[in-house]
Amino acid sequence: MSDHAERFVLKPASLTDALFDSLRKRIVNGQIAPGEKLTEARVATEYSVARPTAKACLERLIARGLLRRSAHKSAVVPELTAKEILDLFLGREAVESFAVTTLAARGAPVPPDAVESQRLIERAVRDLDFPAQVESDILFHSALVAATGSTYLAKMHDLIMGEVQLTMGQAQAHKATHPSNIEREHAAILAGIESGDPEAAHEALLFHLHAARDRLVANLAVSK
Amino acid sequence: MSDHAERFVLKPASLTDALFDSLRKRIVNGQIAPGEKLTEARVATEYSVARPTAKACLERLIARGLLRRSAHKSAVVPELTAKEILDLFLGREAVESFAVTTLAARGAPVPPDAVESQRLIERAVRDLDFPAQVESDILFHSALVAATGSTYLAKMHDLIMGEVQLTMGQAQAHKATHPSNIEREHAAILAGIESGDPEAAHEALLFHLHAARDRLVANLAVSK
């Protein structure tokens, strides 16, 4: 896990996986507008793959909440409502609270990946690379959860973070940047963990999550 | 093993959904032994469906952890290790703790579905119907989570409860029944919620989860 490990050319492990990743990135980065229809035929044509392959990818994206579809209708990129965003962050709260209090109570060291993601955020902000900024933010929180060593906690977290990234990506497409006190809030969480103070870490996390949540909801109200 | 391809009739829902449900039930009830291979061709033959249909179902089961497969190998029903069981219950703890403390703090009424599932457990115990007993137990906990009104919390919970049901189903296939203090432990959780005491509800939940977890791990050690 060092800085120079930027050299994986990532051969499409499998065609389906590569297609899935590509579509996923386009969706969460807002390159495919919310409400836009994604038919199996369109995906198959755009990527020059067979329709069953495209179908499988769409189903995986639907399972992760990055697309929505009802029977015999086209899949569309969802735009989450305020209610859904509140709910989404409630789910984060459950998992991430458990993670940070566990880490702090355990006297665990600060997760290296979390520290690393702080640097990535800093760089993304400097480069005005919004998608990278969002991705690094997600990475920070995922690193905290992963540091507990629980794969099931990570699985559950991963299940909902896709949609979090989706709304954040869509919001930034509208709203451009905002002053980055995110890093400070992240640092406060890490400080709570490092000092072995579950209460402090928990409080810092809640503050951060609520702030992020309220920003997203406020932005939603504006664009409506 | 043998080539006596059994025919299973599917209820009309959607072919894929019906197939998924049927396979899911057979797996979690232990009707398909852990370690048993489930090839796409076998499923397709047994149910008289096309291989792509079977393939889609297997992929959905794999995504839920009810089957495991590595590239170009057959899917097999997993037998969870003690470590995985501990991890699984850690995940439950995160979500269900959040749910019961939220319910108690909110002063919410006792979820009717949870009460109902208590009756179902009682009946299943009386009928010596182990799969129904497990299913009702799962239902109780799902009802608690669902009562929070959070769909994402429910989603995350659902993601791991499939594997919980799997291990419980496999364990009971070996171990037969045991005196049912489960209902008492459930009642204690409900009492904590009803009295609006988050701490009491939380404690009762932890006691119940740890007891269930330890039973499973102990049973695993015996059968090994």
Next chain:
DNA sequence: ACGGCAGGATTGTCAGTCAAGTGCTCTGGA
């Protein structure tokens, strides 16, 4: 203006095929 019908669009499901990878057997040599 309104309701029903027809056609297009899209997904659900199927059959069959080829390619590629994995594991196992079985042979050939030491």
Next chain:
DNA sequence: TCCAGAGCACTTGACTGACAATCCTGCCGT
């Protein structure tokens, strides 16, 4: 006899082509 390597069978990955069922849209007739 024992071990190693080649070959084969099984299984999945991906594609092509096709048909049925369903949903939606828009037109037409009343």
